[in-house]
Amino acid sequence: MSERILKYTDAVREATDQLLEKDSSVFVVGLGVSYKDGAADGTTSGLAMKYPKRVLDVPVSENAFTGMAVGAAFSGLRPIVHHGRVEFSLLAMDPILTQAAKWNYMFGGGNPVPITLRIAVGRQWGNGPQHTQSLYGLFGGTPGLKVVIPSTPRMAKGLLISAVRDNNPVIILESRWLYKVKQDVPAEMWEEPLDKAKVLKKGADITVVAYGDGLVSALEAYDLVGKSAGIELIDVVSINPVDNETIAKSVAKTGRLLCVDTAPAAFSIGSEIIAAVAKVMPLKNKPVALCTPAVPCPTSTALTESYYPTKVDIANAVLRAMKKPDIKHVLTFEELHLAPSITLS
Amino acid sequence: MAIISRKNKRQDVALSTGALLRAYEKMFLIRVAEEKIAALYLKNKIMSFVHFYIGQEAVAVGVADSIGLKDKMLGNHRSHGHYLAKGGDLKRMVCELLGKEGGLAKGKGGSMHMVDRSVNFVGSTPILGSVVPLSCGVAFEQKYNKRKSVTVAFLGDGAFEEGVIYETINLAGLFKLPLLIVVENNLYSVNSPLKDRRAEGHNVAKIVRGFGAKYIKADGKNYRDVRVKAGKMVAYLRKGNGPGVLECFTHRHMAHSAPIFDESSRKEDVLEKRLQQDSIKRLRSELRRAGVSEKKLASIESEKIRYADESIAFAFAAPYPKPETLYTNVFAR
Numbered sequence: 001m002s003e004r005i006l007k008y009t010d011a012v013r014e015a016t017d018q019l020l021e022k023d024s025s026v027f028v029v030g031l032g033v034s035y036k037d038g039a040a041d042g043t044t045s046g047l048a049m050k051y052p053k054r055v056l057d058v059p060v061s062e063n064a065f066t067g068m069a070v071g072a073a074f075s076g077l078r079p080i081v082h083h084g085r086v087e088f089s090l091l092a093m094d095p096i097l098t099q100a101a102k103w104n105y106m107f108g109g110g111n112p113v114p115i116t117l118r119i120a121v122g123r124q125w126g127n128g129p130q131h132t133q134s135l136y137g138l139f140g141g142t143p144g145l146k147v148v149i150p151s152t153p154r155m156a157k158g159l160l161i162s163a164v165r166d167n168n169p170v171i172i173l174e175s176r177w178l179y180k181v182k183q184d185v186p187a188e189m190w191e192e193p194l195d196k197a198k199v200l201k202k203g204a205d206i207t208v209v210a211y212g213d214g215l216v217s218a219l220e221a222y223d224l225v226g227k228s229a230g231i232e233l234i235d236v237v238s239i240n241p242v243d244n245e246t247i248a249k250s251v252a253k254t255g256r257l258l259c260v261d262t263a264p265a266a267f268s269i270g271s272e273i274i275a276a277v278a279k280v281m282p283l284k285n286k287p288v289a290l291c292t293p294a295v296p297c298p299t300s301t302a303l304t305e306s307y308y309p310t311k312v313d314i315a316n317a318v319l320r321a322m323k324k325p326d327i328k329h330v331l332t333f334e335e336l337h338l339a340p341s342i343t344l345s
Numbered sequence: 346m347a348i349i350s351r352k353n354k355r356q357d358v359a360l361s362t363g364a365l366l367r368a369y370e371k372m373f374l375i376r377v378a379e380e381k382i383a384a385l386y387l388k389n390k391i392m393s394f395v396h397f398y399i400g401q402e403a404v405a406v407g408v409a410d411s412i413g414l415k416d417k418m419l420g421n422h423r424s425h426g427h428y429l430a431k432g433g434d435l436k437r438m439v440c441e442l443l444g445k446e447g448g449l450a451k452g453k454g455g456s457m458h459m460v461d462r463s464v465n466f467v468g469s470t471p472i473l474g475s476v477v478p479l480s481c482g483v484a485f486e487q488k489y490n491k492r493k494s495v496t497v498a499f500l501g502d503g504a505f506e507e508g509v510i511y512e513t514i515n516l517a518g519l520f521k522l523p524l525l526i527v528v529e530n531n532l533y534s535v536n537s538p539l540k541d542r543r544a545e546g547h548n549v550a551k552i553v554r555g556f557g558a559k560y561i562k563a564d565g566k567n568y569r570d571v572r573v574k575a576g577k578m579v580a581y582l583r584k585g586n587g588p589g590v591l592e593c594f595t596h597r598h599m600a601h602s603a604p605i606f607d608e609s610s611r612k613e614d615v616l617e618k619r620l621q622q623d624s625i626k627r628l629r630s631e632l633r634r635a636g637v638s639e640k641k642l643a644s645i646e647s648e649k650i651r652y653a654d655e656s657i658a659f660a661f662a663a664p665y666p667k668p669e670t671l672y673t674n675v676f677a678r
Contacts, residue, residue: 068479068516075487095478104677106450111460
């Protein structure tokens with residue numbers, strides 16, 4: 001089998017293409033999704049030409065087109081809605097949180113809403129306070145939604161396929177920071193479970209839990225730490241529900257827990273996981289939560305330099321938990337500020 | 346089924362007495378059922394927040410009589426009338442109000458969440474304007490799958506002030522979707538009159554037509570007027586012309602969400618005027634003039650009263666949902 005190295009965005013595009021081809025009830029709506037370059041991020045490029053009436057550009061009316069997609073979904077279609085930034089999806093919170101998430105429950109079942117929302121979140125240089133929010137808690141804390149964070153190109157493809165085939169509203173929070181990350185992605189269609197965390201690396205000393213952009217930093221930290229500590233690295237994958245069972249099982253083995261958040265700590269995924277684990281077992285260390293400061297993300301690189309936890313921060317947090325000396329590594333401008341284009345194994 | 350003459354452009358012709366009588370039966374049942382529900386509500390027998398439709402019956406029935414079973418309908422917080430007009434089951438509706446297992450939503454929704462796929466009542470949702478983009482999606486599916494059916498969304502004049510309405514009229518127009526937006530203008534949003542909510546010169550017709558959509562205004566206290574104009578609107582929609590707004594001016598006889606209220610908050614639609622212009626009273630007079638006997642009408646009315654009593658008794662006797670169903674239906678399989 002030859003390797004098929006795809007960019008994250010190409011993996012999303014390939015899954016979308018295959019879903020459109022296999023199921024005529026699938027359609028795509030979002031601002032600019034019919035553009036040649038595919039909503040400016042490449043995730044739908046060329047698809048409008050292949051499926052002209054099913055990849056639809058829409059007016060800049062987030063509330064209306066998201067609500068329309070919810071209505072189409074409970075009428076039997078399988079829309080994929082694209083919001084290029086989470087801030088714009090906030091204009092559509094009524095159809096997402098109040099309508100789609102409640103629809104089946106409030107009618108006593110029998111009213112499925114098979115909608116998938118792809119929402120881009122998080123860091124990107126130069127984007128500042130109103131273009132870089134993540135707001136994981138908003139989606140993670142709303143019953144009735146399934147919420148996943150694909151952290152690799154393979155997961156981006158497999159989770160999108162599962163999301164579209166699921167009979168419920170699924171929110172896919174895509175870290176824009178990862179759009180250039182590459183990986184070997186199988187050509188066929190397959191489904192990744194929507195509710196399971198994934199153990200990416202086995203280790204006996206400390207459980208590191210991360211997601212999205214933080215997961216890629218944690219993978220780099222794993223290499224930096226090397227044999228100094230046995231890291232068990234877990235990709236959260238699902239934040240509604242959080243797969244506390246897989247995480248707790250790992251912590252039961254390692255006795256130590258480190259969570260990497262790329263958002264402020266309050267109501268974060270990390271705090272949620274630490275609380276869940278602390279309820280069921282004693283720990284050898286004080287659980288560590290790496291996170292951003294509780295301020296909006298600014299624009300100047302002089303200020304964002306210390307905003308997100310880096311691979312060095314993660315590596316040193318691991319080493320401190322193991323009572324080992326810090327590593328010295330000065331991050332380059334590129335490492336600090338430019339989105340990674342690495343190829344993952 | 347009522348018939349509208351295609352040849353005659355006058356709007357007030359060709360509704361047979363039989364059709365009017367059937368409409369009267371439906372309107373009377375909605376009225377009497379809600380009056381009985383209101384009495385129970387005042388005695389704290391109904392632990393579901395209720396918004397009464399009394400006074401607006403001609404709108405629901407006039408619109409419902411203009412569409413068929415395959416056409417879809419969605420409503421808002423005030424949708425008992427819409428649901429019953431679409432052919433709904435009063436027993437299951439009252440069960441839902443009482444939180445019973447056999448209710449339309451197994452007790453999980455309550456009064457603000459009417460739903461019944463068997464009559465294509467797709468759902469009702471109380472976040473006012475929300476129903477419009479959702480209904481647009483229902484109409485989107487109808488066009489996507491090349492169906493001949495249309496979708497009707499009911500909302501009030503207050504909801505019509507929410508921005509998503511304007512976004513959706515444009516969107517439905519862009520895709521030429523068979524969406525009929527019925528605005529029931531009862532002159533108040535809770536207790537706020539139109540003059541406190543709208544700029545001088547505000548003009549719904551111009552707004553709607555400015556989006557290239559069709560607008561028709563109807564007397565929502567007059568079944569015949571609603572029926573004829575809704576019929577015109579539905580015919581327009583079926584041709585694939587895109588969305589329309591039917592604005593029906595009506596009176597809500599009760600408070601926003603309770604049976605009784607301070608009459609002093611009503612300026613235009615004072616009690617005397619409401620009773621005088623009441624659609625049911627007017628339709629009854631019309632039927633009498635058309636030769637329907639008092640005896641016939643009284644017999645229909647007593648039958649509807651009996652049926653409402655029977656439905657309510659049925660619902661009170663019905664079982665509550667099992668406590669463990671609290672956890673079911675969050676997700677569909």
